[in-house]
Amino acid sequence: MGILEFIHQHIEMIYLIILMIFVGIELISHVPSVLHTPLMSGANAIHGVVIIGAIIVMGQAEGALALILGFIAVVLGTLNVVGGFVVTDRMLEMFKKKK
Amino acid sequence: MDHVLQLVYLLAAVSFMVGLKMLSRPDTARRGNAIAAIGMTLAIFATIFLFRGQDGSHLGNLPYIFIALVVGSAIGYLMAKRVQMTAMPQMVSFFNGMGGACAAMISLIEYGHLSHAAESGDTVLFQTKIPIILAGLVIGAVSFSGSMVAYGKLEGKLKDLSVRGQQFVNMSFLLGILLLSVLFALGSLEGVWFYLILGLSLVYGLLFVFPIGGADMPVVISLLNSFTGVAAACGGFLYDNYVMLIGGILVGSAGTILTVAMCKAMNRSLTNVLVGNFGGGGANVTGSAGVEGTTKEISLPDAAVLMKYAKKVVIVPGYGLAVAQAQHVCHEIETLLEDEGVEVKYAIHPVAGRMPGHMNVLLAESNVSYDKLVEMEDINPEFKSTDVVLVVGANDVVNPAAKTDPSSPIFGMPILDVEDSRNIIVLKRSMKAGYAGIENALFYEPQTFMLFGDAKDSLTRLVAEIKSN
Numbered sequence: 365m366g367i368l369e370f371i372h373q374h375i376e377m378i379y380l381i382i383l384m385i386f387v388g389i390e391l392i393s394h395v396p397s398v399l400h401t402p403l404m405s406g407a408n409a410i411h412g413v414v415i416i417g418a419i420i421v422m423g424q425a426e427g428a429l430a431l432i433l434g435f436i437a438v439v440l441g442t443l444n445v446v447g448g449f450v451v452t453d454r455m456l457e458m459f460k461k462k463k
Numbered sequence: 464m465d466h467v468l469q470l471v472y473l474l475a476a477v478s479f480m481v482g483l484k485m486l487s488r489p490d491t492a493r494r495g496n497a498i499a500a501i502g503m504t505l506a507i508f509a510t511i512f513l514f515r516g517q518d519g520s521h522l523g524n525l526p527y528i529f530i531a532l533v534v535g536s537a538i539g540y541l542m543a544k545r546v547q548m549t550a551m552p553q554m555v556s557f558f559n560g561m562g563g564a565c566a567a568m569i570s571l572i573e574y575g576h577l578s579h580a581a582e583s584g585d586t587v588l589f590q591t592k593i594p595i596i597l598a599g600l601v602i603g604a605v606s607f608s609g610s611m612v613a614y615g616k617l618e619g620k621l622k623d624l625s626v627r628g629q630q631f632v633n634m635s636f637l638l639g640i641l642l643l644s645v646l647f648a649l650g651s652l653e654g655v656w657f658y659l660i661l662g663l664s665l666v667y668g669l670l671f672v673f674p675i676g677g678a679d680m681p682v683v684i685s686l687l688n689s690f691t692g693v694a695a696a697c698g699g700f701l702y703d704n705y706v707m708l709i710g711g712i713l714v715g716s717a718g719t720i721l722t723v724a725m726c727k728a729m730n731r732s733l734t735n736v737l738v739g740n741f742g743g744g745g746a747n748v749t750g751s752a753g754v755e756g757t758t759k760e761i762s763l764p765d766a767a768v769l770m771k772y773a774k775k776v777v778i779v780p781g782y783g784l785a786v787a788q789a790q791h792v793c794h795e796i797e798t799l800l801e802d803e804g805v806e807v808k809y810a811i812h813p814v815a816g817r818m819p820g821h822m823n824v825l826l827a828e829s830n831v832s833y834d835k836l837v838e839m840e841d842i843n844p845e846f847k848s849t850d851v852v853l854v855v856g857a858n859d860v861v862n863p864a865a866k867t868d869p870s871s872p873i874f875g876m877p878i879l880d881v882e883d884s885r886n887i888i889v890l891k892r893s894m895k896a897g898y899a900g901i902e903n904a905l906f907y908e909p910q911t912f913m914l915f916g917d918a919k920d921s922l923t924r925l926v927a928e929i930k931s932n
Contacts, residue, residue, distance in 0.1 A: 387480060396487075400820035406499065417701065443558060448543075457493065
């Protein structure tokens, strides 16, 4: 299969990727350095969206091996999501204005 | 695909964008995080109950899925709640590694599915999906093993390590992985080669992070964070799933920008950080032309008086503050001095600590209001009118060699111009060099006074001293 074919098949996604690259740059370009760590941590939690793939894999798993691997993948993904958001929240709960 | 599921995915994707945007402003950041979390939760449950495979069937194994979710949530929640504020950077690195591992495992399982399908004759699907599966596998695996090394280094469990010719070895690994992946995608290789590529990627992650010095860990974590984003986006490609694609690419691009911003703050290029040998490489890091002179110590009462009768005091926090957990007592000094009518500010170097914003998070924990935290460009002109600078466990970020000594490994890195101020008090455990492993001429300046000891200890005694007179 040629590269052109590949692009043709996924053209919508490729448009989306390019748009999202610019959105990502735009969203983060005016961040005060105060928020760099929480922002990195929040972004870290958001890429935990990979868990959706893990859930799909596990839900379609047939056979013990695939199920066990899927199980581990879902646990790892959940760690990323839950741990990521909770850590970010803990960082941000400290950003209080003075009195 | 289910219409409701599509709608939920749309909402989730928007929640990620809105969440990221709100995370970039102090007053909305916490809500932004919550919004993204809600979007994620919705997307997860909608997937479990509404997702249909190509044959129209719902997902199976639901009990096991829920057990996995509960186990992961419990562990993640407890880890995140229990971690010390000082250990935040490595915690982020750890969770990032988990995401990378998750992406790599998805590729691993999907490869198993596909090879089954290919055996029964469905080779077209195999060829379309294999490049994406490989990309998810390689990027996820590198991100996983790299993040674990970064985690271990920041925990102090792993030391910097590099061998002669490491860059050459790394480059060969990278090229090898790329070459094998291309050959595999073209169908020239099969079977066991897939697992070999996985193994090589894991080893590459280790090799990639090991030689990079601790001072550069923020950059590495941020970079690996965006890697995991891209790995997650590969999953989106694989399942035609827009929310995974959007979430992943957003993080990939935002993470890259953040990485570049951090490098800029150190006045170095990304290549230089990755290939360079700052703080632990093979080259001679002590490069500085030798610092001569003597240091002066200051007694506690003198330090207390100096600060109490100053008009303006600037506190420069560094990693030593984090290690000593001195943020609370630091805030106490600040309020004490303010009660005496002293103007107190904090000078925040972009790479102070082990992560950008590390100091901000720590100080915010002890209720320091964030308008007191002044960034480098804004505070630098103010040092001329500052009476006392209190350096708490910072070193490389106040080293004038960055401006004056071209042979210094940190030459060119913007620093806080503390030497412009009238008096400098340096709290330090010993005369040992900072993370970059170089001498600091600042300590030998005529207006610099050293106060040796653990930062928390020294500050506590300073508080007592200020109160008593």
